[in-house]
Amino acid sequence: MNNSKHHIYLDYSATTPLDDEVSEVIRMHLRDTFGNASSIHSFGRTAKALLEENREIIARSIGAETSEVFFTSGGTESDNHALIGRALAQRRTSGKDHIIVSAIEHHAVLDCAEYLRTLGFRISTIPVDQNGYVHPDEIEKLITDSTCLISVMHANNETGAIQPVKEISAVTKKYGIPFHSDTVQTIGKIPVDVNDLGVDLLAVSAHKVYGPKGIGAIYIRKGTDLDPILHGGAQERNTRPGTENVPLIAGFAKAVERAEQNRDTLFTSALQFRTELLGIITSSCKGVINNSSGTQSLPHILSISLDPSFYEIESETLLFNMDLRGVAVSSGSACTSGSVQPSHVLMAMGRDIKTTQTTVRFSFGKFTTIEEVKSAGNTYCSIVQSFLKPSIV
Numbered sequence: 001m002n003n004s005k006h007h008i009y010l011d012y013s014a015t016t017p018l019d020d021e022v023s024e025v026i027r028m029h030l031r032d033t034f035g036n037a038s039s040i041h042s043f044g045r046t047a048k049a050l051l052e053e054n055r056e057i058i059a060r061s062i063g064a065e066t067s068e069v070f071f072t073s074g075g076t077e078s079d080n081h082a083l084i085g086r087a088l089a090q091r092r093t094s095g096k097d098h099i100i101v102s103a104i105e106h107h108a109v110l111d112c113a114e115y116l117r118t119l120g121f122r123i124s125t126i127p128v129d130q131n132g133y134v135h136p137d138e139i140e141k142l143i144t145d146s147t148c149l150i151s152v153m154h155a156n157n158e159t160g161a162i163q164p165v166k167e168i169s170a171v172t173k174k175y176g177i178p179f180h181s182d183t184v185q186t187i188g189k190i191p192v193d194v195n196d197l198g199v200d201l202l203a204v205s206a207h208k209v210y211g212p213k214g215i216g217a218i219y220i221r222k223g224t225d226l227d228p229i230l231h232g233g234a235q236e237r238n239t240r241p242g243t244e245n246v247p248l249i250a251g252f253a254k255a256v257e258r259a260e261q262n263r264d265t266l267f268t269s270a271l272q273f274r275t276e277l278l279g280i281i282t283s284s285c286k287g288v289i290n291n292s293s294g295t296q297s298l299p300h301i302l303s304i305s306l307d308p309s310f311y312e313i314e315s316e317t318l319l320f321n322m323d324l325r326g327v328a329v330s331s332g333s334a335c336t337s338g339s340v341q342p343s344h345v346l347m348a349m350g351r352d353i354k355t356t357q358t359t360v361r362f363s364f365g366k367f368t369t370i371e372e373v374k375s376a377g378n379t380y381c382s383i384v385q386s387f388l389k390p391s392i393v
């Protein structure tokens with residue numbers, strides 16, 4: 001995708017442009033369906049009907065019942081609700097206070113776990129192997145009588161590694177422990193079905209599938225005990241207060257529907273893009289480390305690090321130079337005041353800090369073209385080569 005400055009956008013895992021049809025739906029409902037879905041009059045009832053229609057679409061897309069889907073402000077809030085809501089409910093009702101999370105979770109999960117630690121909960125972290133995969137037997141080793149939640153994401157946002165969620169849910173079921181999975185990166189890209197995956201809680205977000213920012217949902221399997229984390233209203237069946245943003249919810253449902261329709265086509269083209277890009281990079285650059293080399297991975301993401309003994313460069317400089325040359329990519333990990341933090345995901349995979357700090361994440365989407373991929377690959381290689389250490393050249 002080119003924007004007005006002729007930039008090539010390869011950062012679809014950070015966010016996606018708004019789909020035109022989605023944009024139309026939102027615009028129409030912002031204008032026409034302004035009623036408060038909790039109001040008794042006809043304006044309210046119209047908004048409520050639209051709300052429920054779209055809840056049904058989201059529920060159907062993940063194989064859930066309509067009553068199990070609750071709208072939130074996005075992936076971060078859904079993850080917070082799953083962890084904090086579950087932890088507080090369980091400590092109150094059963095005294096259980098132990099939570100298990102994988103080492104490669106998004107900060108929306110990891111920072112919640114750290115917060116819960118400050119409230120006296122015990123947190124255990126599941127390690128990953130060098131390709132970034134959780135092994136279900138590692139989870140079994142951490143389970144205690146006090147474990148009240150296990151959280152492992154569906155696919156990682158930095159590397160694309162798809163976790164063995166079905167095998168993990170077989171373990172969590174064996175012990176009767178609720179299982180949360182963050183599917184923010186997988187919805188609309190690979191099948192996400194709550195019963196097939198065996199999850200009890202799940203987080204989704206609209207803006208990764210060409211929908212608007214600030215809207216998402218949490219799936220809560222019937223019977224899973226969760227406290228609300230926000231207080232102040234009876235909306236979303238006393239689970240998530242706040243006036244529902246019906247136009248954005250309609251846009252979210254439209255985005256998910258369209259992403260599902262395009263899913264297989266996008267998967268095939270992403271595979272071609274990743275193969276092409278990796279081919280260009282490995283044939284032209286020395287010391288390339290592919291962080292997305294696992295057999296089960298989203299083809300929409302390619303994370304590349306460089307051997308620091310070959311290069312005098314960090315991701316920040318790479319990203320800056322790529323941007324100057326018209327290619328928007330990311331390091332994949334959090335950026336704090338302009339400097340790239342070492343990635344906890346790559347560190348958990350056993351990479352050293354210096355290597356993690358050379359990382360660039362390319363991510364593809366429905367507007368990506370093969371020409372853009374080739375151009376981005378050549379741009380990356382020419383920048384990287386200019387930072388080769390003199391002893392290597």
Ligand SMILES: Cc1ncc(COP(=O)(O)O)c(C=O)c1O
Nearest residue numbers: 074075076106108157184185205
């Ligand atoms: C895996 C994952 N979880 C959660 C989030 C947060 O979602 P949101 O931006 O909708 O709050 C993101 C966004 O980058 C993500 O990639």
